[in-house]
Amino acid sequence: MKLVYLFLIICTVLYFYKTKKSYTNVYAQPKYIKKDILHGLKVMDKIFNSHNIYYTIGYGTLLGAVRHHDMIEWDDDADIHILKEDIDKIMSLKDEFLKYGITLAKEWKLLKLYFNDKKYPFIDLFPIHNEGGKTKRCIPTNYSNPKKCTQIFERWWTSWYGFPYNWLIQRKKLKFGNLNLWAPSNYLELLKFWYGNKCLTECYTSNFDHITGRYIKPKLIKCLNLPKPQIV
Numbered sequence: 001m002k003l004v005y006l007f008l009i010i011c012t013v014l015y016f017y018k019t020k021k022s023y024t025n026v027y028a029q030p031k032y033i034k035k036d037i038l039h040g041l042k043v044m045d046k047i048f049n050s051h052n053i054y055y056t057i058g059y060g061t062l063l064g065a066v067r068h069h070d071m072i073e074w075d076d077d078a079d080i081h082i083l084k085e086d087i088d089k090i091m092s093l094k095d096e097f098l099k100y101g102i103t104l105a106k107e108w109k110l111l112k113l114y115f116n117d118k119k120y121p122f123i124d125l126f127p128i129h130n131e132g133g134k135t136k137r138c139i140p141t142n143y144s145n146p147k148k149c150t151q152i153f154e155r156w157w158t159s160w161y162g163f164p165y166n167w168l169i170q171r172k173k174l175k176f177g178n179l180n181l182w183a184p185s186n187y188l189e190l191l192k193f194w195y196g197n198k199c200l201t202e203c204y205t206s207n208f209d210h211i212t213g214r215y216i217k218p219k220l221i222k223c224l225n226l227p228k229p230q231i232v
Contacts, residue, residue, distance in 0.1 A: 130165040
C-alpha cells in the first residue's frame with residue numbers, strides 16, 4: 001500500500017511539474033522589463049493626453065494588446081506611433097518626463113523613452129506622416145515642417161509602411177495589462193499587414209535583438225494560454 005501511495009505522489013509531482021513547464025515560456029523576459037515598460041507607458045499616456053498629443057500603440061505592443069491583452073512575454077520594448085508635426089511639442093516635455101524618472105531623447109531615427117543609464121529597456125516613438133493617403137515613417141529632423149517628411153529608405157523599414165493613413169489616424173482604447181492605451185481603430189488590418197493573417201493564432205519570437213542591435217530570424221513557438229482576441 002505504501003508503494004502505491006508513493007507511486008501516486010511521484011505521478012502527481014511529475015504532472016504538476018510538466019504542467020507548470022508547459023505554461024512557462026522559455027523566451028520570457030525578466031520581470032523588471034515589463035515593470036519598466038508599463039510604468040513608462042502609463043506616464044506617457046498621462047502626459048500625452050494632458051497635452052493633446054496624438055499617439056497609438058503599434059507593432060508588437062499592438063499585437064500584445066489584441067492577442068494577449070498584455071505585453072508579450074518575450075517582448076522587451078514598446079512601440080508607439082506619433083505624428084511628425086508633434087515632435088517639437090513632445091520634446092518640450094522632457095522635464096515633465098524626468099519628474100517620473102524617465103528620459104526623453106531624440107535620436108536620428110526616432111524618439112525614445114529610457115528608464116536608466118543603460119538605456120534598456122525603452123519605448124520607441126516612431127514619427128509618421130500622411131503622404132498621398134499613405135503612411136510614411138519620418139526621421140525626427142531638427143525642424144517639424146508638417147509638409148516635409150525625411151524618410152528612411154532601408155528596404156526592411158519601407159516594407160512596414162505604405163498602408164492607408166486612415167488606418168492609423170482613427171483610434172480607440174484597448175486593454176494592455178492594467179492600462180488602457182490608444183490603439184488604431186483598424187488594428188486588425190494593421191496587424192495582418194505587419195504579421196500576416198495568422199498573427200492572432202501563431203506566435204513568433206522577436207526579429208530584433210535590442211541588446212546587440214542585430215536582426216535575428218524569428219522562431220515559431222507555441223502560443224501558451226492565449227485569451228480570446230481583444231476585439232472592440
